[in-house]
Amino acid sequence: MIEARQVSVSIGSKRIVSDVDFTVRPGELAAIVGPNGSGKTTFLKALTGELAYAGSVSLNGCNAASLKPWEAAGIRAVLPQSTALSFPFTVREIVKLGVTGGRSGVLRGEDDRLPERALARVDLEGFAGRYYQELSGGEQQRVQLARVLCQVWAPVLDGQARYLFLDEPVSSLDIKHQLIIMNIARDFARRGGGVVAILHDLNLTAMFADQICVMHRGRLAATGSPREVLSDDLIERVFGCRLRVGAVPAANVPFVLPQSAAA
């Protein structure tokens, strides 16, 4: 279980995140939504130990601040919003960095083919020999996700749930790959892990999230199931625009929802 209590983050003299309480249980996919600059990424960086914070964060009951990097790496993997790379690594070499910590959770002997399996999961079969820098933005994002999956391949290891922290995992992906990636995240949660994802697409969020945390000006504006949280009032208050939940456009206007995807 991930438990954050009264987490606040200041950068310089500016307070970015104030008093956020947040709980994710194993088996859950929690989405963090909110307008640009509402503190989503900053809060996620506090959860992953990248930024100093006030308050407390615990992972499976251990104080996150006292975990060594290699201990934390065995419990959770983190997908950043973007990753700049300075040397000409191949795709396979990047994905293989995911096993640096050596706690993937696959059987011994199977892990040398893990990069290929992870690439196949993110629909990048056959990309192993390409240079990372030659790929498109969306492909690079999926390579990074494959790397992250390698790190915590088994959602539960030694009886402990493990976690994925995903910062906008689908932001530069086409609709097919958005669905593939969200299904990977949901599958990870179903098999006993926990997922925290920052998302912008409210339809995808409603479709996949067990829990939505809405952030607004550094504070938690609402939290609960999609049905509880997504309301006209909340969307107007937080995003500052009048939208109606569940409204269907006029009959002659085409619209495509991810919910209509064939299983």
Added chain:
Amino acid sequence: MVDETIAGVAGVNQGGRYISGDRSGRALLVIGALAVALVVTALVSLTWGASDASALGLVGNWLFGAVPGQEALSVRDSIIVYDIRLPRVILGILVGAALAVSGAVMQGLFRNPLADPGLVGVSAGAGLGAVSVIVLGSTFLAPFTALLGSYALSLAAFAGGLITTIILYNVATRQGRTSIATMLLAGIALGAMAIALTGILVYMADDRQLRDLTFWQLGSLAGATWMKIAAAGPIIALALAATPFMAKGLNALALGEATASHLGVPVQRLKYVAIVAVSAAIGASVAVSGGIGFIGIVVPHLLRLAIGPDNRYLLPASALLGACLLLLADAVSRTIVAPAELPIGIVTAAVGGPFFLWILLRKRGVVDL
């Protein structure tokens, strides 16, 4: 399977299976080839010189004793090989390996293929230490030189490199995190200050010291002695021995400090160990051989083109290729204007500079600097 000619990256055939994008097999082959090349270069260096003393004769003597029908190695030859050429070759191997590996480690640390100990002021700081001893050794620093004798130069250079690095680290580190950009800029500032101070010392120097200084600054392996090896060897060997433990961490660092930490790498400790190892290796090298440029940038760059940027292979391969190239450059420097000697720093810069530019032009677009 992606067409390899289009992808431009070969994989390896391991145990009969082809793994696309895995360059470890190729890297091991290159390392093996470089090891052989280094042995050959070292033997040739032992043989090549003004005297016709032969390393092969020497090896033959070691293995079989005096071969019947052939004269044993003469006393004069064995002095030339054991006391002049052998220390020079060993020093060349140590310094070449130290320069190339320090370059590779710095580049991994700064996540920039142009980073080099020369760039962040470490070499300049080490140089300041050494120049201080040359110029002030008989006046201000007389007690220091009297106490340490011939070790004074090495230790002063090492101290200069280490002090620069420690100042650099403290300027660039806030709340336990080192900012690479700040470190790079602070390094350039420190380098400029060290060079200014060195300039003042040069201004104060008399004619004889000036000549010493000029030759030392240009870099040379001439005057290699067993004592110099005893002073610099253990420091360089220790620094090089520490690098294999950094390789995995440096690989993860290519994705950024935060991501490396998420992957389980103790980033702060890695940076600390890498900085101390690099300043030790550079300080020791500068002390015994002066300023030898371009090995630290050209060698890792060439090897990245050949075997990729994986530090588990890049670091040992850099050590071997750096040693090889420095021995070759030394061979050129002592034969091109024989019987005089050209400082080796001139050779490495004259060959390395244009070569590096050529690589950049040829590979522009593929290698993102």
